[in-house]
Amino acid sequence: MKATYDWIREYVPAFQGDVREMCERFTMSGTEVEYFEQVGDDWVIEFAVTSNRVDCLGVLGLARELAAATGLPFVPPRVELDETAAAADEVCSVAIEDLDLCSRYTARIIEGVVVGPSPDWMVKRLEAIGLRSINNIVDATNYALFETNQPFHAFDLDRLKDGAIVVRRARKGESIRALNDKVYELDSEMLAITDPSGPVAIAGVMGGAATEVGEGTTRVLLETAWFEPMSIRASSRRLGLASDSSFRFERGIDRGNVDRAAGRCAQLIVQVAGGRHRRGLVAAQGEVPAGRVIPFRHDQVKRITGIDIPLPRCLEIFTALDCATVVDDPARISVVPPSWRGDLEREIDLVEEVIRIHGLEALPVESGMRVMTVKEGRQRKIQGLVKNVFVAAGFHETLTTSFLAEDAARASFFAKATPITIANAMRKDENALRQSLLHSLLAVRKTNQDHGNDEVRIFEATVVYLDHDGRSIPEHLPIVGAALDGGLREARGVVERLLRGLGIEGSVFGRLDEEVSSLLDPTCATTLRLADGRVLGHLGRPDRRIAAAHDLKSLPCYLELRLDRLSELASLEPKYRPLSRYPAVKRDLAIVVDEGLLWQEVESLVRSLELADLDAVEFFDEYRGKQVGTGKKSLAFSLTYRSHERTLTGDEVDASQQRLIAVLGERFGAQIRA
Amino acid sequence: MSDIETTRATALAELEALTDARALEQWRIRYLGKKGPVQDLMGRLKDLPAEERPGYGQDVNRLKQELVAAHAARKESLGTAPAAGARIEDFSLPGLQPLIGAFHPISRMMQEMITCMQSLGFEVAEGPEIEDEFHNFNALNIPPNHPARSESDNFYLEGNRLLRSQTSTVQIRVMESRKPPLRIIAPGRVYRPDTVDASHHYMFHQIEGLAVDRDLTMKDLKATLILFFSGLFGEDVDIRLRPNFFPFTEPSAEVDVRCVFCKGRGCPTCQQKGWIEMGGCGMVDPNVFKAVGYDPEVYTGFAFGIGIERMAMRRFGIPDIRLLTENDLRFLRQFA
Incomplete structure (x- = not known):
């Protein structure tokens, strides 16, 4: 909403501040100023009017706010009409068929107007707020609209059939050529202004071309009405047509302002286009709701704001806002807001008005809030630890959006669900x-390939959305995903380190789950399961087709783990295990086995032998090549023996080694590599 | 000349002649080592007649002390000059840095804000991003047909669900399941169909604060905000509240912080206003309390919501919001 400094000041003449001070007053009382700039010898101010304050979409409403905020008098323009003896209702009639959509419709008749250009002062103000001057009649209705916040429409009376206006729902098949010269098909959901020949205006949205005021016009019928907001919004949406009028009607303008605004607009028309008013207002009206009485308990001001604003000050504020007050009981008074303040309905609305006008600056910085302790949720805590491990391992956290193309959104490691x-x-x-x-x-x-970044290690911990079990709110599954330039063992190493950091034991890497074999390459991937068989996550090379779809030159490794299960199993207090004070004896072993044998099988066999004082079994190398022959591979690992009671001798360790070598040979046909 | 004198003379002459640390060490081993002449001279003591032993012993000891002192002096005079052809570490080479990643700037900003609020007794609460209309609108006092419900302001999903357009939904979920007193913050993602440009994105983050108790007032709200912002910006932070309108709070206000760049004089960062808008706040609307079954005659509360992107962008000097979701490592590495 734009207005000018001079225009506002015209109605608060006692305001002596400059434009900066005016803007400051508005901003600090709740009507935010977006910016102001000089235009000629005036200043244009752009206001961000909040959605509850429709009354501030006009200059008078803004002036009223300034007056209330400063305590200065508000001086609206005087409306005095010089009417002829002939009554308006001799040349026109008004009827409302659909009272549910229009609670008041009025017509004023001005005769003897001369259509022409508007005076400079009017053109200047209209242009300052971004409007184009059209002719003196149209300009007067626009000027009055922005002043009074009441939309108007001027018809050429001589082009209205019989001067007989009927406000009714449009009928199917009716159409109208509007002022913008486009034809609109109307339907029974839309309210129309009609004469006996059909629609002459789309109520509250736009007038018709056929009854437009133009050069030859001498008699004007000025429409001023109140239309039901929902109906105007519906018409505007359905027709894809919005105007300064519809913008206001659909937000709900002041019912109490119609007649006064009609007078003001009629006065302006005569002022700029000449002519005389016929006597009286031709009006039709439905039921108008009575004014609200809001009980107001003074102690609520202190209860909500924390500060003491004495009753007389509250009453002064209500008066400044044109609220009538009845003080039967000082603890509980009655407040009747003015017709333009439809937003004031409850006691809390009045409390807000009191502190708003009194000034939020009055709040001191002091508080007696009780002391409260803070617990950190387990899942959040674990998520924090997981993120720390990734960062410490050289991964950068990313922020990607939750949206994908529907096809890509099908990819899921943990549920067979249709994407939302x-x-x-x-x-x-x-x-x-x-x-x-x-x-x-x-x-x-x-993206990083395109920017030439290599050694990429990225991760993200977030929720994904699984609509799989008919809940009204779908499951938000917390997961961590990561991609790294490196092989499966590197990815696995990160996961192992993470599990160790969280104290999770007994999980097993196994062959890739069939269900995710379209996402990861089964020949270079593994599924991680908990001891009870539940899946914790998957890691490996992405499927070639997926990688190709992303146009990647080299394949990273990807891993995805369920944070809910990590959180469930994490044990956050490490337990000390005693350290042996005796030296360790270490033996390396390299065996040649069949290609298909997994290290995992060798390791579990070693462990199953329960060799005396065996402390650790550690893989350190694998080898394929001429020296071991085709279809074979060599696995090298070390065994560490250590006792908690004494120093071990080489002989006893060698005995264990011999037993191990024999069993490996028996079970896997393993040959010792020299 | 006695053997003692001969040893002294040769040893000192050789010591004088040598030129590097390695030769010095070899000299030390040769003369002062276990198989050296000094040790050998000392060994002869047991073969001497008893009356000669004390004098001889003293002489050998004196020789040993003399040679040790001469060695130390020579070591000093040689200084640290390296041996010819020895390897010299080039300390000016760059170090081999351990590989460490970084948290995303939004995570960092969010964590800072959380830490500030935790110190004030606010506990982190989380809620779903996919919401129903009750939690995103009705319970927040946004009536049917309110423009805030329009398709241009919300992402709708099938089945009367939508992506939350504000973290205030978490207020409702927490109040539904708990009784006052409570004090929570809800950080998280929110979604609005904005066209992506340098300062807008359809997915962004907010942090929501809520406190409910028997006697909370706007003074407590203001004090909490001051403590929060001074935690983030330093003790001398200056804030102001100015009236505004939000459906779920009343009275409502916008909270501004005096521009830290120009101290309020006006600069490009604050668009010449001297103040920077941080977010909305207010006292919980009685209708919100009614929607969750709290008695507004018994309880009062305050709430506030702050956008994280704008805060992080200002803090780290990030000019374009799209950098945050592009995830270029050259960008992410700047926060390591």
């Missing part, structure tokens, strides 16, 4: 909610 789609998506490639971070992180890898 967005009904009003802005883009086709962002029309569904993701169920995995796989595509998001591969896309980030591609």
Whole structure:
């Protein structure tokens, strides 16, 4: 909403401050100023009027606010009409058929106008607030609209059939050529202003071309009405047509302002276009709701704001806001807000008015809030630890959006669910909610490929959306996903380190779960399960087709883990285990076995032998090549023996080693490599 | 000349002649080592007649002390000059840095804000991003047909669900499940169909604060905000509240912080206003309390909501919001 400094000051003449001070007063009393700038010898001010203050969409409303905020008098323009003896109702009639959509419709008749250009002062103000001057009649209605916040429409009376106006719902098949020269098909949901020949205006939205005021016009019928907001909004939406009038009607203007505003507009028309008013207002009206009485308990001001604002000050504020007050009991008074303050309905609304006008600056900085302790939720805490491990391992945290193309959103490691789609998506490639971070992180890898960044290690901990069990609010599954330039063992190393950090024991890496074999390459991937068989996550090379879709030159490794299960199993207090004070004896062993044998099988066999004082079994190398022959591979590992009671001798360790070598040979046909 | 004198003379002459640390060490081993002449001279003591032993012993000891002192002096005079051809570490080479990642700037900003609020007794609460209309609108006193419900302001999903457009939804979920007194903050993602440009994104983050108790007032709200912002910006922070309108709070206000760059004089960062808008706040509307079954005659409360992106962008000097979701490592590494 734009207005000018001089225009506002015209109605608060006692205000002596400059434009900066005026803006400051508005801003600090709740009507925010977006900016102000000089235009000629005046200043244009752009206001951000809040949605509850429709009354401030006019200059008079703004002036009223300034007066209330400063305590200065508000001086609205005087409306005095010089009417002829002939009555208006001799040349026109008004009827409302659909009272539910229009509670008051008035017509004033001005005769003998001369259509022409507007005076400079009017043109200047209209142009300052961004309007174009059209002719003196139209300009007068626009000027009055922005002053009084009441929309008007001027008809050429001689072009209205019989001067007979009927306000009714449009009928199917009716149409109208509007002032913008476009034809609009109307329907029975829309309110129309009609004469016996059909619609002459789309109520509250736009007038018709056929009855437009133009050069030859001498007699004007000025429409001033109150239309039901919902109806105007519906018409405006359905027709895709909005105007300064519809903008105000659909927000609900002041019912009490109609007649006064009609007089003001009629006065302006005569002032700029000449002519005389016919006597009286031709009006039709439905039921108008009575004014509200709001009980106001003075002690609520202190209860809510914390400060003592004495009753006389509260009453002064109500008076400044044109609220009538009845003080029967000082503890509980009655307040009747003015007709333009439809936003004041409850006691709390009045408390807000009191502190708003009194000034929030009055609040001191002091507080007696009780002391409260803070607990940190387990899941949040674990998520923090997980993130720390990734960062310490050289990963950078990313922030990717939750949206993917529907097809990519199908990718899911933890549920077979259909992705949730967005009904009003802005883009086709962002029309569904993701169920995995796989595509998001591969896309980030591609971005970095394009920027020439290598050694990429990225991760993100977030929720994905699984609509799989008929809940009204779908599952928000917390996960962590990561991608790294490196092999499966590096990815696994990160996961192992993470599990160790969280004190999770007994989880097992196994062959890749069939269900995710379209996402990861089964020949270079593994599924991590808990001791009870539940899946904790998956890691490995992405499927080639997926990688190709992202146009990646080299394949990173990807891992995705369930944070809910990590959180469930984490044990956050490490337990001390005694340290042996005797030296360790270490033996390395390299065996040649079949290609298909997994290290895991060798390791569990070693452990199952329960060799005396065996402290650790550690893999350190694998080898394939001529020396071991085709179809074979060599596995090298070390065994550490250590007792808690004494120093071990080489002989006893060698005995254990011999037994191990024999069993490995028996079970796996393993040959010792020299 | 006695053997003692001969040893002294040769040893000192050789010591004088040597030129580097390695030769010095070899000299030390040769003369003062276990198989050296000094030790050998000392060994002869047991073969001497008893009356000669004390004098001889003293002489050998004197020789040993003399040579040790001469060695120390020579070591000093040689200084630290390296041996010819020895390897010299080039300290000016760059170090081999351990590989450490970084938290995203939004995470960092969020964590800072959380830490500030935790110190004031606010506990982190979380809620779903996919919401129903009751939690996103009705319970927040946003009536049916309110413009805030329009398709241009919300992402709607099938089944009367939508992506939350504000973190205030978490207030409702917490109040539904707990009784006062409570004090929570809810950080998280929110969604609005804005076209992406340098300062807008359809997905961004907010942090919501809520406190409910028997006797909370706007004074407590203001004090909490001051403590919060001084935690973030330093003790001399100056804030102001100015009236505004939000459906879920009443009275409502906008909270501004005096621009830290120009101290209020006006600069490009604050668009010449001297103040920077931080977010909305107010006293919980009685209708919100009614929606969750709290008696507004018994309880009062305050709430506030602050956008994290704008805060982080100002703090780290990030000019374009799109950098935050592009995830270029050259960007992310700046926060390590």
